[in-house]
Amino acid sequence: MNDIIVAKFGGSSLADSQQFAKVKKIIESDNRRRYIIPSAPGKRDKKDHKITDLLYMCQQLAAHNLSFDDIYNIVKKRFLDICSDLNLSFGMEDILDEIKEKIAHGASRDYAASRGEYLNGLILSNYLGYEFIDAEELILFDKTGKFDAKATDDKVNARLADVSHAVIPGFYGVMPNGEIKTFSRGGSDITGAIIAKGVMAQLYENWTDVSGFLMADPRIVKDSKPMEKVTYKELRELSYMGASVLHEEAIFPTREAGIPINIKNTNAPEDAGTMILSDISPVSHTGTITGIAGKKDFTVISIEKTFMGSDRSFFRKLMTIMETNDISVEHMPSSIDSISLIISDSELNSKLQKVVEEIRIYCNPDSIICYPNMALVAVVGRGMINTKGISAKVFTALAKEGINIRMITQGSSELNIIIGIENGDFERAIKAIYEAFQ
Known part of the structure; x- marks a missing residue:
């Protein structure tokens, strides 16, 4: 330099x-x-x-x-x-x-x-x-x-x-x-x-x-x-x-x-x-967060199918439907027999019914439920890595405000926690999380 x-x-x-x-x-x-x-x-x-x-x-x-x-x-x-x-x-x-x-x-x-x-x-x-x-x-x-x-x-x-x-x-x-x-x-x-x-x-x-x-x-x-x-x-x-x-x-x-x-x-x-x-600089702020950001107006398509994991073609079929409809998926949290597709409303753009019908035909699920008016809040920070209690602090802050958490996802990098909530709770959620770390 x-x-x-x-x-x-x-x-x-x-x-x-x-x-x-x-x-x-x-x-x-x-x-x-x-x-x-x-x-x-x-x-x-x-x-x-x-x-x-x-x-x-x-x-x-x-x-x-x-x-x-x-x-x-x-x-x-x-x-x-x-x-x-x-x-x-x-x-x-x-x-x-x-x-x-x-x-x-x-x-x-x-x-x-x-x-x-x-x-x-x-x-x-x-x-x-x-x-x-x-x-x-x-x-x-x-x-x-x-x-x-x-x-x-x-x-x-x-x-x-x-x-x-x-x-x-x-x-x-x-x-x-x-x-x-x-x-x-x-x-x-x-x-x-x-x-x-x-x-x-x-x-x-x-x-x-x-x-x-x-x-x-x-x-x-x-x-x-x-x-x-x-x-x-x-x-x-x-x-x-x-x-x-x-x-x-x-x-x-x-x-x-x-x-x-x-x-x-x-x-x-x-x-x-x-x-x-640089990303390789040492973490000097463990136990805290760097920032909070989020976006409103998502729809969650929740799909259930028994023995979903043993159907090797299931996820490929699901992604093929998204691809052929030119839709990007933000997140896909899953459990043993269910998967949720979190999609921005601007991406869906009135294609929801068409997509749901194609999933029924192509993937043959047990049930499909759609949840509109969702917001995502991301709590970001390298200081969360290997630090106990960060998630608890976030969820306690939301619970005190009476905010119902609809979805939680965190990558293995532990760089962020993404929380799905109702659109109407968006501003209160960000305020509550911010205050919890002050």
């Missing part, structure tokens, strides 16, 4: 000139922060618009031969105001006019969307006095539009070898034919992780408007504590169960390289934030 920090700043961190000033102070407070990845300007308040959304709208209107002047003028004013407030003068108006011209003459949706990051990168590099390196020089996609990790690593190594400090816009790269290509989601997060891996950084900082990931959804648990540490595996479990955390695509490069990620708050830089660590 090199003594380098790669720092990505999100849209809220770079929404206006005041935020730019905060970002500059943060960067200059640690000389290891050498490569900076900016997002496009985000919302300044609830009534404001994200620049990327406005640029998408401009391209859409242009594609239908409609005027987009009014929308583009909002974009233009936003960037010119930031430059004016920061006393920067480097021909921003000409650059904005050139981009407008390209959109008017049929530039792609990806090109238009990427210009928010591009323009913010130009402003930030001028403001910091760092070299500006366009992401299209570094981030490469193949001709099918798939990210080319090997070619990108080679480019990053070669291009940044003699560059001590640089600003590299997030969210986009380039195809072999020169066309701009954006990442599908978490774009700037992915760029930051790619650069961190490419330079083998000591740390990847992801600066946003919250002081790390919270243990539980703040809309359910007010004043939820932030997670101090979370591993990549724990993060994956929480993300899968609906928690607002970094998407897996956004962390795969750093996970691969074993580089820790620190989620930090631009508006409260003194806060420790959440540290995302």
